[in-house]
Amino acid sequence: MSGRASTPPRMYAWDVGNGHAGVTDDMDTAFSHVDLALRSAATGVCGAVRLVTVSLYGKSEYIVLGIVGHARRDDAGVMWTRW
Numbered sequence: 001m002s003g004r005a006s007t008p009p010r011m012y013a014w015d016v017g018n019g020h021a022g023v024t025d026d027m028d029t030a031f032s033h034v035d036l037a038l039r040s041a042a043t044g045v046c047g048a049v050r051l052v053t054v055s056l057y058g059k060s061e062y063i064v065l066g067i068v069g070h071a072r073r074d075d076a077g078v079m080w081t082r083w
Contacts, residue, residue: 008056011025016034016041017041027049035078050064067083068082069081
């Protein structure tokens with residue numbers, strides 16, 4: 001054993017205001033899920049993709065490291081802001 005602490009995985013949590021949500025290890029997949037969910041959503045519904053990691057404190061939870069993208073459904077379609 002090397003004595004080094006393992007690095008928690010970085011993943012992408014995504015959610016949409018119409019109830020769709022999930023977690024994946026691929027950022028492009030997270031963006032695709034949000035985009036697809038918003039295409040069939042009502043105007044004004046928003047979604048986000050967040051960079052997350054798992055808690056190392058024994059809790060089953062994700063720790064948000066930052067938002068990497070935000071989208072909103074408007075009359076013209078899905079409008080994205082990415083960071």
